[in-house]
Amino acid sequence: MTGTKIRNMEEFASVSGISRPTLSKFFNDPSSVRTSTRQRIEAALEQYDYQPNLYAVNQNRRLTKNIGVVVPYLADPFFAKIARTIEEHIIETGYRPVLLGSHGSPAMEIANLDNLRSIKPAGVLLAPLGRASDHAKIEAFCGEVPTVLFDANIDGIGEAFVGSNxxxxxxxxxxxxxxxxxxxxxxxxxxxxxxxxxxxxxxxxxxxxxxxxxxxxxxxxxxxxxxxxxxxxxxxxxxxxxxxxxxxxxxxxxxxxxxxxxxxxxxxxxxxxxxxxxxxxxxxxxxxxxxxxxxxxxxxxQDYEAIAKTSAAILLDRIESEETNDSRQERLFDGRLIMRASA
Amino acid sequence: MTGTKIRNMEEFASVSGISRPTLSKFFNDPSSVRTSTRQRIEAALEQYDYQPNLYAVNQNRRLTKNIGVVVPYLADPFFAKIARTIEEHIIETGYRPVLLGSHGSPAMEIANLDNLRSIKPAGVLLAPLGRASDHAKIEAFCGEVPTVLFDANIDGIGEAFVGSNxxxxxxxxxxxxxxxxxxxxxxxxxxxxxxxxxxxxxxxxxxxxxxxxxxxxxxxxxxxxxxxxxxxxxxxxxxxxxxxxxxxxxxxxxxxxxxxxxxxxxxxxxxxxxxxxxxxxxxxxxxxxxxxxxxxxxxxxQDYEAIAKTSAAILLDRIESEETNDSRQERLFDGRLIMRASA
DNA sequence: TTCATAACTTTACGCGCGTAAAGAATTAAA
DNA sequence: TTTAATTCTTTACGCGCGTAAAGTTATGAA
The missing domain is CATH 3.40.50.2300 (Response regulator)
Known part of the structure; x- marks a missing residue:
């Protein structure tokens, strides 16, 4: 990144000596090009400051690399923590987490899902508010977007549920x-x-x-x-x-x-x-x-780590296998006794 | 929304009887079309389920309606609360807040800013980590994107600072x-x-x-x-x-x-x-x-409400006036004594 | 060296929308 | 009613990239 700014992939193609379609393949999946080619591209990326335009990329992809993460209440450290752990697992796999909190409001929960719909997420991890949630609308959403529920279950809705036993x-x-x-x-x-x-x-x-x-x-x-x-x-x-x-x-x-x-x-x-x-x-x-x-x-x-990891893993699996699931699995993790002074 | 799904603006133009350029104007700013036209469009929106493709929209706009909100630590209820208040003010004005937490890590703070850059935000509200922050990179970012600092100040960086006195x-x-x-x-x-x-x-x-x-x-x-x-x-x-x-x-x-x-x-x-x-x-x-x-x-x-409201207001003002500021203002709000039992 | 295969380049089209330009229709004022 | 100003429609191009098709080059095994 010597500072030379590149405006688009065409321009990057000419300065790097790689054709644009090959570059496009590379940015979608670096391992899909020959090693020697990948190294040439990566060398060029060192020299020139370029990254694909996110909006142009996503416009032409049926599903993006975005994954929605919706929790009932972000100001609750419990949810902040589990959301964070989930985010880490998502980033590791090359997806982009989009974190939303519903602040205890069923209306905002639905608004969050509507917002997510407009960014065409590959999938969504949802900790629903629960009883107060608009079950019908959540179910409709799950019909459109692969969704895994965590923390709070709603019977029969979503690809899977991951939570505590x-x-x-x-x-x-x-x-x-x-x-x-x-x-x-x-x-x-x-x-x-x-x-x-x-x-x-x-x-x-x-x-x-x-x-x-x-x-x-x-x-x-x-x-x-x-x-x-x-x-x-x-x-x-x-x-x-x-x-x-x-x-x-x-x-x-x-x-x-x-x-x-x-x-x-x-x-x-x-x-x-x-x-x-x-x-x-x-x-x-x-x-x-x-x-x-x-x-x-x-x-x-609660086993935060396992719940976060498993729910993310199940969702990514569903996304990448593209199979419409017939078996909705429920995974429960055991809790661990924390003995302190109050009892 | 009787369920009839519309795939794009062209299609919505034909079913609504409004030309596509006019629709485009409407979606960018409903008040920019004649009242009678607006009502016809809104009536059509009731019948047909359509919303513009976010990615196509943003590809062609120089700056989007996104506003980044970056806080040092989302799991801290203090920041969760002030971030939430800021979000509300941003939504009211028709922008889309994008909330990111840095989890105490300067590297993640910069990563967050880089991520924001790729979504071409209209502006950013940043509560920096402080001393640990990579000041040079933050300054570079502020040079590209209108940024208002809040909670923690970094001298001379950003369009303005809003915080506590x-x-x-x-x-x-x-x-x-x-x-x-x-x-x-x-x-x-x-x-x-x-x-x-x-x-x-x-x-x-x-x-x-x-x-x-x-x-x-x-x-x-x-x-x-x-x-x-x-x-x-x-x-x-x-x-x-x-x-x-x-x-x-x-x-x-x-x-x-x-x-x-x-x-x-x-x-x-x-x-x-x-x-x-x-x-x-x-x-x-x-x-x-x-x-x-x-x-x-x-x-x-601290006066959460005032800090949130003012920082959002200053940023939006800067964005909409498009003026490169010369005067970096600092706004401080007074605290209020909360007397309880411990002292 | 030969040849099949994989990986690349070239060319071309499409995605959904912003937006400019020119002309038609509507509106409001004279 | 006439006229000027708005607002609309029609037409057309471009954004940056995904991706398909056909041809070319590189690769590695026989």
Whole structure:
């Protein structure tokens, strides 16, 4: 890149001594040209500053190298982290990730998909909002664009689903809590927007019954994605009323637990496993902030890496094999117990 | 949208009875055609499902309607929030935001700018990493694409800078802390990557001297963007050594404070303003999680909304007036004291 | 050396749209 | 009603690249 700017592929062809069709092949897939030719082109690229015009390229390709990544809420570090991991895997394979957040709004989720449609993505990785999502429109989108769902499942929609094995992970922490103290009651939202929440509730009930305990649910009012706020509000109420059936609370997710811990702290309750503690609190997800709560939060970590890697791999496989799938696979990954100070 | 799919503008012209050049004008700027014509087109758009091919459109335009938004770290809720606010303002004005995070890596920051270059953005809003950034390459980029910096300034680079008035906001909280208890010492990173950190340090020193106190700095070792971890580590050390010059700590940002609070909690120190408290801790930024720390964190909130709105407005103004600016303006917004329980 | 094959060059067309130019139709003002 | 200004239609070209077809050159095995 000695600075000489090249305006188009024609011009680059003349300065590099390679014909334009060959250059076109090269830019689409460097390995599709002879090694000696590739080296000549790469040498020329060192000298001249040229890259194909993205818009001209994509206009003539039926499907682009873009891959949409849509998550419910980008300001949630959990989704920011998993989205980032997915992005890395996509880039490695030579595709271009396009990251979009829906900010908890079903309308924006659909708007994001519409926006993606206009950039003709090769495929989309979608973590849907869940119950609030416009299922019909998402299904229509999946009919047009190869889409793999992750994190939250919608039955039958998309090429595949990749997520956490809530039955296993909740079972894991229920076992742990029962083994080390009083059986937990389950702290969740009354009308959660995420399908995982329902799975976790069922998994909690099943685990409790398996161990011969009777399940108990504490359900917080509130809508939307301000989970900490909801956890704090309901936590304050629970602590004030002091009519808990047990001293152990298992939260449906870490963000609720963060709010709950804050409420317990304000009320002067000691949370933890030691002597003199009033309450045990556990979460689920291993949220990035759960290491810094007071006390640090015992939780179950999802296998981010595996979920990100697998969902990207399945999508790319579907894209490159071009086969319309008949078998919609569901891949679930086990959680891992993260023991900290809160339970 | 009765479902009849239209393949291109030509086809839409024939079914709508409007000539293609007029349609082209309409899609570029609906107000550029007569009202009656616009209504006929809009009526046709209701019936037929058509939208111009994004790639064909942008190929022929010198500059697109894309606006890049680059932040240092998308997994930081602070940046996620301000980026979101900026996105909203951009969408309102009919442009398309393209959100990119640099994940703390200067190389990725440059890669993001290179990626943006290839989509020919009309302009870019950039919150640079700061000291670690490749200033030369950023400057070169700003020479090609109208760029407004926000959050972190790099002297002389870009069309403008929009950020917080650190002198004011730090002064504000130093005043408050001195008024209500012991003068604070300043808790920060020894080699911070963000230019705001230096401004805040200077502002702290200036405020202390103005009030006749001698400033004291506590500088945490550590690199990168894991501020909570760094705050926790250094916090643990500080608490263990117990050689603080004062019982009040002002943290350079909330994420350091979150780590510090966690360390204080683990060490059994009582943080807060009441009787029997060992320590007061304050932060800066009003991080989304600072409402849920234990105790809740007293801090200074940045004026997200104004920073987002103003930086977007200045950029759009520059884009639409097409004038190469000679006067690089810097706009700073005052912070607001958020009094909570920690100080 | 011979020859089949792979890889290349040359030529040419098309993608969907921006946009310029010239003439026709509409609108608003006189 | 006449006239001038807008706004439209028609026609045509170009953007930068994908890609097909036919001919040419390079490659490597026999």
């Amino acid at each position: 809530n039955a296993q992970s909740i079972g894991l922490i229920v076992d742990y809590l029962c083994r080390t103290g009083e059986p937990p009651c389950f702290f969740e939202m009354k009308s959660p927007s995420n399908p995982n929440a329902f799975k976790r509730r069922s998994a909690y009930i099943a685990a409790m019954e398996r161990l011969g305990h009777s399940p108990a649910l504490i359900q917080a009012e509130g809508q939307g994605w301000e989970f900490e706020e909801i956890g704090f509000r309901e936590g304050t109420r629970v602590v004030r009323d002091r009519n808990l059936p047990t001293n152990t609370l298992l939260c449906s997710n870490d963000r609720l637990a963060i709010g709950l811990l804050s409420a317990a702290f304000e009320a002067g309750l000691r949370v933890g496993i030691g002597e003199g503690c009033d309450l045990r609190v556990a979460g689920h997800d291993d949220h990035p902030f759960s290491r810094y709560t007071c006390p640090t939060l015992t939780t179950v970590s | 650190n002198a004011q906001s730090i002064g504000l909280i130093v005043d408050y802390l001195c008024r209500t208890g012991e003068p604070p010492c300043f808790f920060e990173m020894k080699s911070p990557s963000n230019p705001n950190a230096f401004k805040r340090r200077s502002a702290y020193i200036a405020a202390m001297e103005r009030l006749g106190h001698s400033p004291a700095l506590i500088q945490a070792e550590g690199q990168g963007w894991e501020f909570e971890e760094i705050g926790f580590r250094e916090g643990t050390r500080v608490v263990r050594d117990r050689n603080l010059p004062t019982n009040t700590l002002l943290c350079s940002n909330d994420r350091l404070a979150i780590g510090l609070l966690s360390a204080a909690f683990e060490a059994g120190l009582r943080v807060g303003i009441g009787e029997g408290c060992d320590l007061r801790v304050a932060g800066h930024d009003d991080h989304p999680f600072s409402r849920y720390t234990c105790p809740t964190l007293t801090t200074v909130s």
